[in-house]
Amino acid sequence: MNQEGIIETMVELAGRANVLADANDMAPHLIDWRKRHTGVAACVVFARSVEQVSKILAWCNGAGVKVFPQGGNTSVCGGSVPDKSGNSIMLNLAKMNRIEEVNARNNSMTVEAGCILADLQDAAFAADRLFPLTLGAEGSCQIGGNLATNAGGTNVVRFGNTRDLVLGLEVVLPDGRVWNGLRTLRKNNSGYDLKNLFVGAEGTLGIITRASLKLFPKPRAMATAMLGLDTVEAAVSEGLKLQAAFPGELVGLELISQSEFDISLRHGTNMRNPFAKTPKWMVLVELAAATGGSEALADRLTDSLQPSFEDALITDAVIASNEQQRADLWRIRHHVTEANGAEGMGLTHDIAVPTYRIPDFVERAGAALAEHYPQAVPVIVGHMGDGNLHYIAMFTHEYWRAVEDKSGVQLKLSHLLYDIAADMGGTFSAEHGIGALHVPEMSVYKDATEIDMMRQIKAIFDPRDTMNPGRVVPGASA
Structure with missing residues (x-):
């Protein structure tokens, strides 16, 4: 199928206003935000409904046209741009951005995949609830991409990765069939847990179009502090102490080297060094409680840190006394990716x-x-x-x-x-996913049997390798 034929068909299926075919219009979608990965596509298609996604995938699967899903294009692993073949489409879900339901009584929300993460956080907060997934790109990343990559973020220590926040999914399979697994049950032991096949699959098995997500009680008390320490050993030791001292209340525990801290301040706007003398290592810690007051929680945090001060393990500490100070501390942490790019x-x-x-x-x-x-x-x-x-x-x-x-x-x-x-029993990819960048590492660091099982799963769902080819699974491309 040539590019003209692909474009004509996409216009028929999605409408002319939802198809970009001009090179200048497509350009922002064919390069990642760090300007390190580029690709070529016949067109960029913005689906507006699950029915459109179904028709588009069914046609592409039958015609042998590859589909590269795209959300907010915040991937750092080359997973959100197409390959160089050109006879493919980018399928973007940004226009599927409805928050369909926020159910405070059930602590759940049902949303379309194109919703911006920050909008979900705001909608939950307006209902006196918390959607705890938070990361630096939350103002532009989409929940579909968060689900596809099993995003982590700064609250994993308390709430887990994105996978742990999912109750149900709606997914369009490569052949166009729609699986409606949108459930809001906490317990459902009726067969394979299919949703977990798609969370973290990076669009290689199908496209997530809607999701039912967990909500939590909105915190009534918050305490945030940035600690200064001389060594990474002292930083980790203090972190382990805090985890033991505040089970269920510790929601953030971030490590920052002096080099990273200096870069963030150097290239950020409205940044302020909270320390008189910058420590060699910093730990950003945040507590949240469903009851009580912030002042009392901050006092408890201060008391827990006192022994380490007396032993000179902590050299300095700044405890936020209001929301602005809390935001200032987190701004240093959340700005690191942009600052590193400037450095x-x-x-x-x-x-x-x-x-x-x-x-x-x-x-x-x-x-x-x-x-x-x-x-x-x-x-x-x-x-x-x-x-x-x-x-x-x-x-x-x-x-x-x-x-x-x-x-x-x-x-x-x-x-x-x-x-x-x-x-050390660790991994080369903890939260950013595999994308195109880390496919070679899969064969080096993953067990051969595990890789073979992944290939078999890919072959079952996508035997024609229509979806996001060349991503995640080594040797899966036809």
Whole structure:
């Protein structure tokens, strides 16, 4: 099928106003937001209903036209842009953005996949409830993409990944059939839990069009603090103490290196250093309680930190006394990705190891970086409560432009660090997903039997490899 035929059919199925075929109009959808991954497509299609998605997939599957789903295009792994073939479509669900129901009595909400994450948070809050998924891109990422990548974020330590927030899904399969699994039950033991096949599948098995999500009571008390420490060992030790001291109340536990902290302040707007002297390591901690007051919760947090102050394990601490101060602390954390892009070429590694082994990883990774790539500065930020570190090798733009074999450097460096994580029982991909970038690592670090099972699942749902080919599953492309 040539591009003209694909475009004509998409206009028939979705309407002319919902199809972009001009190169300039398509351009923002064919490159990722970090400007590192590009692709080519016949057109970009904006579906407005599940019926349209069904017709589009059925036709593409029969015609041999590949489909690349796209949400807010905030992927950092090349998973939200097409390949280079050109005879494919981008299917974007941004116009399917209705919040259909917020049920406070059932602690659930039912939404379309194109809803912006921040809008879901606001809708839950308006109903005196909490939708706890939160991450730096929440103002632009869509819940369909969050589901497809099983997004993590800063509240995983208390509420889990996106997978843990899903009650039910509606999914359009590659052949156009619609599976309606939109349930809001907490217990349903009637056969295979099919929804979990699609959460984290990155659109390779079908397209999530609607979701039923869990809500929680809105917190009545919040306490937020940023701690300063001299060593990563002290930071992790304090984090483990806080997890033990505040079970059920600890919702955020973030680790930030001095290098990352300085970058965020340097390139951010309306940023303020809360410390008189910047510590070598920082821990951003947040507590939330369903009862009581914020002042009392902050007092409890202060009391729990006192022994570490007396032992000089904590060198400084800033405890937010109002919502503006809380927002200022979180702004430093949430701005790191944009700030890193302004600083230089940061090669990010989304690893996870058992939390108590974070100091071991930081030490070994730092030694490997110093030996093989002394031009790079280690920049570290991560969700310490669940062992997920974003370990970034930061090169200057000038140095990186001069590197001839960029892909070779990236692959060698990544495997240096992934080998260390694997040796500690960790993973090379904790929350960002696989996309196109990490498919080679799947064959290196995943068990052969596990890869074979994934290929079999892909073949059952998508035997023609219509959906997001070249992503997630090694060797799945036809």
